[in-house]
Amino acid sequence: MDTLKLNTQQIQAAVDQLTSQPDGINKLLEMAINSLMKAERSAYLEAAVQGNKANGYRSVNGFGIGEALSLQIPRDRLGHFKPTLLNIMRDQSDSLNELCFELYAKGLTTRDIESITQTIYGQHLSKSQISRITVSLSDAMREFRERPLNSYYPIVYLDATFVKTKRERVSSEAYYIALAVLPDMTREVIGIYNAPTESSSFWDEVCQDLKSRGMQQTDLFVIDNLTELDSTLEKHFDASIQKCVLHLKRSILNKVKKQHRLAVVSDLNEIFQMDNREDTKEKLLNRAQQVVQRWQRYYPHMKRLADPYWLSYYSTYLSFEYDIRNMIYTTNWIERLNKAFKRTLKIRNSMPNVESVLTLLSKVAIDMNSSTYRHPVSRFQKSNLFK
Known part of the structure; x- marks a missing residue:
């Protein structure tokens, strides 16, 4: 049978007629790709x-428009022939895997992702397939968490966030986060860990891990008010410690009667004068002792404000230049990061296991490192960290 020969206009008319059908574009893609692969094998x-x-x-399936393509991959007897188009399809598959993980990391459920891939690519990915995709990328996230660190970070923020996680049953578990300011004044998440509860003993393990990965020195730790965390840090690093002033205020106000709260708030603001450029630790201690004299007969727990040693952990920020005090007297920076974690996790009532949480938190951290945290902190210069 002679080969049918058509001119350009006839071919165009045939293509127009085919693509005008509901699934015509996919049919045309199938024929074109199959013909190209067959011709490549012949050559x-x-x-x-x-x-x-x-x-x-x-037979294999490829990505079409709204549905999968049915493709016929030519083979040779020796098994050496690999069509060039296979690399393109392999890249498509990798891209789909990355898309699934990005969507999962942004908070979509596996069912949502299944629907999206079916609608856009015509590629039906089951819940188990999508789960396997996310698991396959967990190794990269683990490498991120275990990567070598710089030897020096000017400031390190430490905090824990809690996520409902399933072990034998579902419960809120602690995920420990270390956020560092780098010498170039950008920020970077340098540690993500898990333990069932927050404790100073596990923070000890965190410190050991940071050191084993290369961290040797920091000038300042900014932490919450967890008992004995300060002594744990001092055991591992020669660094100043700033405990969160906002956490302190909340803990005091939680034990104050409602009718006294406004007055106590005013007095606490009088102690911690963040807008006072000329403030010193001595002046702060004097103000604190005056406030204690006013309230201690009603609230004995406020007596500790008059203890110079205890209060020193909350006034370390006064050893720093005025321009950076607002960013180091609280753990607000790392709490903002925790909010980003929560946004990713909030759609899910609970996570199936610890590794899935660590993987998602790592992905959020990588995104923050590569975008938000790549911008240097304004007005923050290494030369004037300390007075």
Whole structure:
């Protein structure tokens, strides 16, 4: 049978007629890709060693528009022929895997992702397939968490966030976060860890891990008010410690009667004068002692404000230049990061296991490191960290 020969106008008319059908574009793609692969095999066999020949086809699915393409991959007897288009399809598959993980990391459920991939690509990915995709990328996230660190970070923020996680049953578990300011004044998440509860003993393990990965020195730790965390840090690093002033205020107000709260708030603001450029630790201690004299008969727990040693952990920020005090007297920076974690996790009532939480938190941290935290902190210069 002679080969049918059509001119350009006839070919265009045939293509127009085919693509006008509901699934015509996908049919055209199938025919074009299959024909290209078949022609590539013919050219390959003509240039190949003698004894090799065509050996049928194998069926695979490719990405179409709204539905999958049915493709026929040509084979040769020796198994050496690999169509160039396979690399393109492999890249598509990798891209789909990355898309699934990005969507999952942004908070979509596996069911949401299944629906999106079916609608856009015509590629039906089951819940188990999507779960396997996310698991396959967990190794990269683990490498991120275990990567070597710089030897020096000017400031390190430490905090824990809690996520409902399933072990034998679902419960809120602690995920420990370390956020560092780098010498170039950008920020970077340098540690993500898990333990069932927050404790100073596990923070000890965190310190050991940071050191084993290369961290040797920091000038300042900014932490919450967890008992004995300060002594844990001092055991591992020669660094100043700033405890969160906002956490202190909340803990005091939680034990104050409602009718006294406004007055106590005013007095606490009088102690911690963040807008006072000329403030010193001595002046702060004097004000604190005056406030204690006013309230201690009603609230004995406020007596500790008059203890110079205890209060020193909350006034370390006064050893720093005025321009950076607002960013180091609280753990607000790392709490903002925790809010980003919560946004990713909030759609899910609970996570199936610890590794899934660590993987998602790592992905959020990588995104923050590569975008938000790449911008240097304004007005913050290494030369004037300390007075």
